[in-house]
Amino acid sequence: MQDNTQSSSYQQLEQKSKYTNMFLRWFLYFVLILFASYFIFPLYVMVVTSLKTMEEIRQGTLLSWPSGLNFESWAVAWGGRGYGAGDTFLRPYFWNSIKMVVPAVFFSTFIGAMTGYVLTKWRFKGDSWVFLFLLFGCFIPFQAILLPMARTLGVLGISNSIVGLVLVHTVYGIPFTTLFFRNYYVSVPTELVKAARIDGAGFFKIFFKILLPISAPIIVVTVIWQFTQIWNDFLFGSTFSFGEAAPIQVALNNMVLSSTSVKEYNVDMASAIIAGVPTLIVYVLAGKYFIRGLTSGAVKG
Amino acid sequence: MFKWLEKNLPKIVMAPAVGLIGWFVYGFVLWTLYISFTNSKILPKYELWGFGQYEKLWASRKWLISVDNLLVFTALFLIFCIVIGIILAIFLDQKIRAEGVLRTIYLYPMALSFIVTGTAWKWILNPTLGIQKMFIDWGFENFTFDWLVNREMAIYTIVIAGVWQSAGFVMALFLAGLRSVEDEIVKAAKIDGAGLFTVYWRILLPMMRPVFFTSFVILVHISIKSYDLIVALTQGGPGISTTMPALFMTQTAFHKSQVGLSAASAMMMFMAVAAVIIPYLYSELRRENAR
Numbered sequence: 001m002q003d004n005t006q007s008s009s010y011q012q013l014e015q016k017s018k019y020t021n022m023f024l025r026w027f028l029y030f031v032l033i034l035f036a037s038y039f040i041f042p043l044y045v046m047v048v049t050s051l052k053t054m055e056e057i058r059q060g061t062l063l064s065w066p067s068g069l070n071f072e073s074w075a076v077a078w079g080g081r082g083y084g085a086g087d088t089f090l091r092p093y094f095w096n097s098i099k100m101v102v103p104a105v106f107f108s109t110f111i112g113a114m115t116g117y118v119l120t121k122w123r124f125k126g127d128s129w130v131f132l133f134l135l136f137g138c139f140i141p142f143q144a145i146l147l148p149m150a151r152t153l154g155v156l157g158i159s160n161s162i163v164g165l166v167l168v169h170t171v172y173g174i175p176f177t178t179l180f181f182r183n184y185y186v187s188v189p190t191e192l193v194k195a196a197r198i199d200g201a202g203f204f205k206i207f208f209k210i211l212l213p214i215s216a217p218i219i220v221v222t223v224i225w226q227f228t229q230i231w232n233d234f235l236f237g238s239t240f241s242f243g244e245a246a247p248i249q250v251a252l253n254n255m256v257l258s259s260t261s262v263k264e265y266n267v268d269m270a271s272a273i274i275a276g277v278p279t280l281i282v283y284v285l286a287g288k289y290f291i292r293g294l295t296s297g298a299v300k301g
Numbered sequence: 302m303f304k305w306l307e308k309n310l311p312k313i314v315m316a317p318a319v320g321l322i323g324w325f326v327y328g329f330v331l332w333t334l335y336i337s338f339t340n341s342k343i344l345p346k347y348e349l350w351g352f353g354q355y356e357k358l359w360a361s362r363k364w365l366i367s368v369d370n371l372l373v374f375t376a377l378f379l380i381f382c383i384v385i386g387i388i389l390a391i392f393l394d395q396k397i398r399a400e401g402v403l404r405t406i407y408l409y410p411m412a413l414s415f416i417v418t419g420t421a422w423k424w425i426l427n428p429t430l431g432i433q434k435m436f437i438d439w440g441f442e443n444f445t446f447d448w449l450v451n452r453e454m455a456i457y458t459i460v461i462a463g464v465w466q467s468a469g470f471v472m473a474l475f476l477a478g479l480r481s482v483e484d485e486i487v488k489a490a491k492i493d494g495a496g497l498f499t500v501y502w503r504i505l506l507p508m509m510r511p512v513f514f515t516s517f518v519i520l521v522h523i524s525i526k527s528y529d530l531i532v533a534l535t536q537g538g539p540g541i542s543t544t545m546p547a548l549f550m551t552q553t554a555f556h557k558s559q560v561g562l563s564a565a566s567a568m569m570m571f572m573a574v575a576a577v578i579i580p581y582l583y584s585e586l587r588r589e590n591a592r
Contacts, residue, residue, distance in 0.1 A: 025395075028392050028395055031388070031392060032389070032392050032397065032403055035385070035388075035389060035407065036403055036407070038465070039406050039407055039409070039410065039465065039469065040406055042410075042418075042421045042422060042425060042465065043421075045421065045424070045425055046421050046424075049424065058430065061438050062425060062430075062431060062432065062435045063435065111317060111318050112318075114314050114315075115314075115318045117314075118311040118314055118315050124311065124312065130315065130319060133319070133322065133323075134318060134322050135582070136326070136582075137326045139574060139575075139578045139582075140574070141525060141526050141547070141567070141570045141571055142526070143526075143547055143550045143566075143570050143571075144329070144330045144333050144567045144568065144570065144571040145325065145326065145329040145330060145333065146551070146554065146567070147332075147333055147345075147554055147563065147564060147567070148328075148329040149325070149329060171321050172325070172326075174318050174321060175322065175326075178318065202310075203307075203310045228412060231414070232413070232414030232415070232416075232417075233414075234414065234415065234416050234528070234529040234532070235528055235529065235547075235551075238532075239551065239555065249414050249416045249417075249529075252416055252417070252420065253420075253532060253533055256423070256533070257536075265424050268424060269420075269424060272417045272420040272421055273417075275414065275417050276412075276413045276414065279412045279414070280409065282412070283411075283412035284405070287405060287408075290411075291408065291473055294470060
């Protein structure tokens with residue numbers, strides 16, 4: 001009885017507000033699309049600018065459509081103009097970044113998986129303190145380690161080298177990868193591991209036979225997170241490398257800043273897109289995993 | 302021997318991670334702390350010098366400007382990111398068509414580096430060929446938009462680009478928060494006659510307190526470490542009008558070769574982050590333990 005009156009009054013309410021509702025929905029879509037255009041605007045401007053000639057850029061506006069698909073500035077950004085000194089282009093730095101990212105992502109993910117495994121499945125006295133000890137590394141502002149790091153790389157003889165950057169990114173990735181794997185393995189039932197131990201399986205066998213096969217989602221999250229962080233890094237790249245060993249973000253920044261004669265905005269935009277495209281592709285293809293990593297590891301030092 | 306190895310294998314596997322973090326995080330921070338108490342110039346010196354560097358730091362006009370900029374930037378960055386993030390999250394939560402596409406658009410800047418973002422915005426905001434020219438060509442002949450080269454206003458261009466990059470992330474956090482609320486609560490409130498506005502303002506948003514807290518911590522953290530965006534957009538200029546602590550630190554260390562002073566500025570940043578992070582970690586751990 002009571003239920004009945006309630007639901008009918010609810011229906012009445014719905015009817016009365018039908019028109020206000022329609023207005024509200026239009027308003028809703030209007031605001032959402034307005035913000036969408038704010039977010040898409042820079043990307044649009046980057047793409048159309050990169051396809052224009054400098055003449056078109058001077059004559060048109062930011063939004064004006066390019067006269068044709070002119071990929072020349074892309075070619076210049078990627079491979080240069082072909083004259084010797086002072087001709088900077090992104091190709092070698094793009095490969096530098098790849099050579100830096102692949103090993104750094106691999107090592108930091110592997111170490112994170114191992115520590116996450118021990119911290120959840122081979123618990124020992126004081127292990128939660130060890131976790132806290134590692135976790136704190138996620139939060140330090142990197143300025144507090146730049147000076148000693150620069151000296152250490154010098155002493156080891158790997159300053160201004162890809163190897164040095166791999167070391168730096170591996171080390172400062174460990175807190176994040178550990179956090180990811182630890183939080184994932186915590187939800188895997190420990191009984192599985194206990195049963196396997198009774199059956200005589202050892203430390204590594206349990207990891208490779210039981211945990212690794214179910215780790216695909218967290219490996220994807222971790223690899224995407226590490227890839228994005230390391231690819232996009234500028235602080236370490238610009239502090240610990242220069243010249244030929246620089247990763248792509250540093251090269252992009254140098255290119256944009258050190259234009260000698262006329263500013264070529266079309267080449268600048270093409271370069272920016274080239275530097276941003278790898279992470280953008282990852283985001284579009286694996287957005288779900290990207291966001292999951294973002295929400296669990298976003299407090300980055 | 303073999304028995305011992307087998308028994309301690311987990312700890313041995315842990316050792317590299319613990320060793321690396323112990324050395325490269327804790328050891329290095331302590332080293333920086335020590336150096337901040339010495340009178341180091343180009344090369345580190347190890348005789349203690351007391352609080353001299355900190356006195357020098359807080360007497361430096363450039364440092365005071367960077368702290369001032371950081372406060373202005375953080376305040377605006379927080380407000381805009383959170384307000385835009387909440388509006389987008391609430392609006393997207395209304396069973397919107399093409400929600401997936403919109404969400405992707407709002408969040409894609411997070412995938413780009415601050416250098417890419419800065420390069421793009423620098424071009425858009427440049428007074429000769431950018432937004433200003435666009436409006437003039439559209440017939441607004443007296444339109445001026447020269448914030449990028451204006452001492453007073455340049456800091457706000459960093460806010461514009463920063464908000465563009467991070468607002469979508471706050472949206473994602475709040476959307477996840479709103480989606481985790483039970484439908485029943487909203488239904489019950491509606492039956493009691495509450496309008497949509499009241500439902501959000503009085504019921505749902507107050508339930509989002511942890512999300513507010515998380516967003517706050519993450520955004521403050523991003524803003525304290527702001528470095529790349531400033532380098533790409535303004536290089537701290539015009540003049541030193543957009544310097545921030547992170548930029549101050551690297552410039553003092555690597556261009557001015559004042560290692561002691563830059564160590565002191567790094568420690569100030571470290572303490573600022575710690576002041577935000579330690580309460581956050583504490584409350585997170587307490588929540589986890591309570592579960």
